[in-house]
Amino acid sequence: MTGAAQEPGARTHRWSAMLDMLAATGRLGVTEAAERLGVSEATIRRDFGELARRRLVTRQHGGIVAASVAYELPYRYRASQDDEDLARIAERVADLVEPGQVIGLNGGTTTTACARAVTAREGLLEELTIVTNALNIAAEVVLRPGVRCVSLGGVARPESFEVTGPLAMQALGQLWLDTAVVGVTGLSALEGATCDLEDEAALIRLMIDRAKQVVVATNAAKLGRRRFASICAAHQVTHLVTTEPEGDAAQAARGELDELSALGVSVHVV
Structure with missing residues (x-):
């Protein structure tokens, strides 16, 4: 995990982007998130774990799903x-x-x-x-x-x-x-x-x-x-x-x- 990926601002930006992607699709995989956000899969797994800990998402095998009822963002x-x-x-x-x-x-x-x-x-x-x-x-x-x-x-x-x-x-x-x-x-x-x-x-x-x-x-x-x-x-x-x-x-x-x-x-x- 690079120093840039660990910075609070970069992490918050990733989390915001992940939640937007999740709202649009209902599910987000580790590989897809890593490719779209330009970070390692290990970083994404840590992010997914933290988002799940904060009850923002639900972990599934290979990815996450929305923790609440999914809705389609405008x-x-x-x-x-x-x-x-x-x-x-x-x-x-x-x-x-x-x-x-x-x-x-x-x-x-x-x-x-x-x-x-x-x-x-x-x-x-x-x-x-x-x-x-x-x-x-x-x-x-x-x-x-x-x-x-x-x-x-x-x-x-x-x-x-x-x-x-x-x-x-x-x-x-x-x-x-x-x-x-x-x-x-x-x-x-x-x-x-x-x-x-x-x-x-x-x-x-x-x-x-x-x-x-x-x-x-x-x-x-x-x-x-x-x-x-x-x-x-x-x-x-x-x-x-x-x-x-x-x-x-x-x-x-x-x-x-x-x-x-x-x-x-x-x-x-x-």
């Missing part, structure tokens, strides 16, 4: 399983979480990766509480020993596994959060955090109102964008975890990061 989740940017964002978000905290997460590919990184981090699990409106996040988190999972009720949206509406809002309104980890589809210093759907924005907005600190986790492509529904003003964001801007829009994105920093947002580029 393409938006399956397509992100090898996204290294998501893995880096998720690892940095996990660094911002402290043991025993109550963490709120909305749905999406980025927050799903963050939930996995947080609940896979050694030393964070004891008395950790996860509050989420995403059914797929709740289905995974509930299996983590030592983690209390609070799943908000409401009307589920099949394309994202998120629940919204009055039931979810009523339940969330009775809770206090230490940290809200939210994914957005647009963020700018002038127009704040935004997304595409008003009911989703309303729930994230309440999640932010109930939290001591707010971590926005999104890639650099979302910087400078304004979407339909307003979530919160930029100055309400405590931390922004994002990727290094690239391409033609890199200069504009770096300008947004400077402006967000000037507003008091702690910017983490991974």
